[in-house]
Amino acid sequence: MTTRYEHDDLYWQDEYEPITEDDAFLREIVAASDLPSLLAALAAVTGDTSALTDDLQPPLTPVDTIGHPHGGMTAEQQEKARAIALAGLRRVRDERLTSVGTLSEAQLGAILGFLVAGHEEWIPSLTHELDLAPDKGAAPDWHVDEFDTERPFTVLVIGAGMSGIAAGFRFSQAGIPVTMIDEAHTLGGTWWKNRYPGVRLDTPTFGYSFSFAQRADWPHQFAEGAEIEEYLLDIAQRTGLADRVEFSTRFVRAAWLEEEQLWEVTTSGPQGERTRRFSAIITAVGQLDRPHIPDFPGRDSFRGVVMHSAEWDDAVAWQGKRVAVIGTGASAYQIVPAMYRDVESLVVFQRSAPWMLPAPSYHAEVTEAFAWLVRKLPHFGQWYRLWVTLLGIPGRLHTVTAEEGWPGVPVTISAVNQRVRDDLIARMTEQYADRPELLSIAIPSYPPGAKRMLRDNGVWAAALKAPTTTVETSPISHLTERGIVTESGIEHEVDIIVYATGFKASDYLDGMEFVGRDGIEIHEYWRGDARAYNGITVPGFPNLFMLYGPNIVGVVSGSLHFMIERSVEYALKAVRELLASGAHALEVTQEALERYLAWVDPQNRRMSWGQPFVHTWYQNAMGRVSQIWPFTNAEFWEVTERVDLADYEVLRSGARAGQTGSMGTDTGANASGNQSDSAQTWDEVDSGQSDDIENSLTAQGTSDRETTREISRDEAVEAAERARIKRSGGTV
Numbered sequence: 004m005t006t007r008y009e010h011d012d013l014y015w016q017d018e019y020e021p022i023t024e025d026d027a028f029l030r031e032i033v034a035a036s037d038l039p040s041l042l043a044a045l046a047a048v049t050g051d052t053s054a055l056t057d058d059l060q061p062p063l064t065p066v067d068t069i070g071h072p073h074g075g076m077t078a079e080q081q082e083k084a085r086a087i088a089l090a091g092l093r094r095v096r097d098e099r100l101t102s103v104g105t106l107s108e109a110q111l112g113a114i115l116g117f118l119v120a121g122h123e124e125w126i127p128s129l130t131h132e133l134d135l136a137p138d139k140g141a142a143p144d145w146h147v148d149e150f151d152t153e154r155p156f157t158v159l160v161i162g163a164g165m166s167g168i169a170a171g172f173r174f175s176q177a178g179i180p181v182t183m184i185d186e187a188h189t190l191g192g193t194w195w196k197n198r199y200p201g202v203r204l205d206t207p208t209f210g211y212s213f214s215f216a217q218r219a220d221w222p223h224q225f226a227e228g229a230e231i232e233e234y235l236l237d238i239a240q241r242t243g244l245a246d247r248v249e250f251s252t253r254f255v256r257a258a259w260l261e262e263e264q265l266w267e268v269t270t271s272g273p274q275g276e277r278t279r280r281f282s283a284i285i286t287a288v289g290q291l292d293r294p295h296i297p298d299f300p301g302r303d304s305f306r307g308v309v310m311h312s313a314e315w316d317d318a319v320a321w322q323g324k325r326v327a328v329i330g331t332g333a334s335a336y337q338i339v340p341a342m343y344r345d346v347e348s349l350v351v352f353q354r355s356a357p358w359m360l361p362a363p364s365y366h367a368e369v370t371e372a373f374a375w376l377v378r379k380l381p382h383f384g385q386w387y388r389l390w391v392t393l394l395g396i397p398g399r400l401h402t403v404t405a406e407e408g409w410p411g412v413p414v415t416i417s418a419v420n421q422r423v424r425d426d427l428i429a430r431m432t433e434q435y436a437d438r439p440e441l442l443s444i445a446i447p448s449y450p451p452g453a454k455r456m457l458r459d460n461g462v463w464a465a466a467l468k469a470p471t472t473t474v475e476t477s478p479i480s481h482l483t484e485r486g487i488v489t490e491s492g493i494e495h496e497v498d499i500i501v502y503a504t505g506f507k508a509s510d511y512l513d514g515m516e517f518v519g520r521d522g523i524e525i526h527e528y529w530r531g532d533a534r535a536y537n538g539i540t541v542p543g544f545p546n547l548f549m550l551y552g553p554n555i556v557g558v559v560s561g562s563l564h565f566m567i568e569r570s571v572e573y574a575l576k577a578v579r580e581l582l583a584s585g586a587h588a589l590e591v592t593q594e595a596l597e598r599y600l601a602w603v604d605p606q607n608r609r610m611s612w613g614q615p616f617v618h619t620w621y622q623n624a625m626g627r628v629s630q631i632w633p634f635t636n637a638e639f640w641e642v643t644e645r646v647d648l649a650d651y652e653v654l655r656s657g658a659r660a661g662q663t664g665s666m667g668t669d670t671g672a673n674a675s676g677n678q679s680d681s682a683q684t685w686d687e688v689d690s691g692q693s694d695d696i697e698n699s700l701t702a703q704g705t706s707d708r709e710t711t712r713e714i715s716r717d718e719a720v721e722a723a724e725r726a727r728i729k730r731s732g733g734t735v
């Protein structure tokens with residue numbers, strides 16, 4: 004093991020505060036606590052797993068709309084569990100247990116076996132998340148020095164947000180020289196860029212952290228943006244990455260050098276344009292990084308202040324002003340409630356209403372009982388994180404899977420989807436009882452789960468009902484110097500326009516140029532339909548590894564941290580293969596990619612976001628769902644468990660050591676500044692893009708998406724074939 008940390012977790016704590024409180028206090032703690040995670044933590048600290056019997060096992064009842072506390076334990080089970088937990092806490096107090104050690108295999112099996120309630124197939128991926136496991140299997144268990152390499156293996160990581168930090172950390176653990184760049188002046192990506200009022204997570208904080216940085220003392224159930232930014236900065240400092248990133252340095256272009264088997268990379272930064280060579284490139288440039296602003300007629304004529312949600316200007320005094328917010332997606336959903344009380348007036352432009360899942364604790368701090376347990380019960384926070392991760396494996400996938408022949412389309416896709424819709428409408432009916440005209444506007448016209456589901460604690464309805472708020476559903480016709488004119492002919496005069504219109508999510512590697520083995524640029528290869536094997540590797544582009552690549556995100560299940568960490572680990576495994584074999588590059592085959600997509604695409608088409616009548620930014624301009632991983636995290640764990648060389652071409656260079664790795668050589672090469680020109684996509688506003696897609700399909704004489712998919716796949720195969728013919732040598 005090469006990690007320089009005794010434990011893989013950067014927040015590992017040797018000692019916790021002793022418990023000194025009396026029984027009455029402990030009883031209150033137990034009454035206010037989540038039971039499965041508490042039982043697991045107590046079993047680990049005391050080493051006694053005997054109480055984790057089958058009859059006490061949380062049944063993990065599938066959750067439709069509101070959660071089932073304690074994993075669906077019955078009242079009887081809960082009563083028994085509370086008695087066991089109280090006895091456990093007393094023991095921790097009386098025996099002054101203030102630390103916890105690595106579990107034995109038997110203890111690990113007993114505790115995880117208890118929590119997974121029969122889903123043994125989840126255990127390997129959960130072990131990956133648990134620092135108390137004898138072998139967590141996440142950190143590299145090898146070091147570059149072990150290999151007799153003919154030349155240094157160097158890696159460029161583009162981006163220093165969450166993904167870049169994960170890559171920098173893990174590759175450094177293996178001793179691989181890493182160069183990190185970011186076009187921004189600081190770390191954090193999403194979490195320093197998005198500074199709008201109200202910015203915070205809409206997934207639970209305890210599911211939103213790395214397995215190697217399991218911070219436990221989070222103040223909020225859904226962390227504020229600044230808390231996540233602080234977390235990322237702290238990790239970067241603890242790992243030494245913070246000092247190593249080349250900031251204000253933009254990746255411009257990379258070209259694969261067939262003879263040398265290296266990437267020649269051009270960057271643009273404070274030292275001007277530089278060209279360097281690297282053995283591999285890791286893209287960590289996010290998916291929601293490039294703001295999308297719809298091209299409304301007259302957009303530039305508006306004389307007031309204009310801000311995209313991701314480009315918030317803190318100097319703008321919006322209080323007391325007339326404000327328009329365009330969009331009702333994830334960002335608007337946070338901005339509107341944070342602003343409405345302090346503005347003179349607010350107009351919210353809505354094209355489609357969001358579905359919102361009940362989350363009463365959305366703005367709440369963690370409870371006192373929870374904070375106490377984090378301080379006093381060794382590793383409790385980590386067990387709670389594991390429990391949240393476990394519940395996220397099935398998530399709500401069962402609520403968004405279509406039933407064949409279901410009569411409820413286009414507003415629902417199955418009986419359980421209908422039940423979710425009915426429950427959520429019942430909730431909204433109560434919220435808007437005093438404003439029935441808003442209720443009809445608030446009910447989405449698409450199935451639950453087809454777009455990102457937001458978290459509801461009533462603030463959205465309160466903001467829309469405010470006397471100073473207007474919800475405008477007529478589409479935007481054009482902008483004037485005074486404000487926004489709708490198709491219904493109303494002009495809304497405003498001082499400030501906030502574009503909460505999302506990002507160019509489908510334009511993977513936007514503004515970047517990668518010229519692969521055969522001289523084909525990656526966007527030319529993709530043709531508006533970004534595809535990658537396991538979301539990571541692309542045929543024709545050896546030693547290029549994407550993080551947060553195509554088909555990686557979960558909608559109603561999973562943790563993005565898990566997906567990104569596994570992508571990093573997969574890239575590391577690929578590098579290990581190269582070091583061990585003395586080869587220089589791996590290129591995934593077109594066949595492997597096709598096989599993979601033939602598995603992923605049909606499953607996405609079964610989900611609510613993949614239905615042909617649904618218009619969502621999860622689908623790209625070709626109509627393919629290019630954003631979403633439709634399975635569980637546990638299944639991603641399986642496919643990334645090993646790099647199967649049968650899926651790859653193994654490449655070796657004809658060049659000798661010494662010709663390569665000349666890092667930092669200034670050549671004055673030109674930046675070509677390629678732009679992907681695929682159709683725009685955005686998350687929060689449906690401004691007619693989908694109609695454009697339908698029109699273009701009709702123009703091609705193809706009315707169904709399946710056919711379109713086939714065409715694009717054929718084109719891809721054709722491009723790869725051309726590439727193969729053009730190549731000569733360099734392959735063994």
Ligand SMILES: Cc1cc2nc3c(=O)[nH]c(=O)nc-3n(C[C@H](O)[C@H](O)[C@H](O)COP(=O)(O)OP(=O)(O)OC[C@H]3O[C@@H](n4cnc5c(N)ncnc54)[C@H](O)[C@@H]3O)c2cc1C
Pocket residue numbers: 161162163164165166167184185186187190191192193194197202203204205206211252253254255287288289290291292334514515550551563
């Ligand atoms: C407002 C908002 C809220 C979100 N909330 C959640 C949530 O609740 N839960 C969840 O799971 N996800 C959420 N997300 C998704 C979020 O983006 C990811 O969770 C995560 O932060 C992505 O990290 P990343 O490092 O992959 O990308 P990013 O954070 O986007 O970082 C990419 C980095 O790459 C740099 N970069 C880009 N192009 C170049 C270039 N050409 N050259 C050099 N550097 C470049 C950028 O400057 C940036 O620093 C949210 C996103 C947004 C925008």
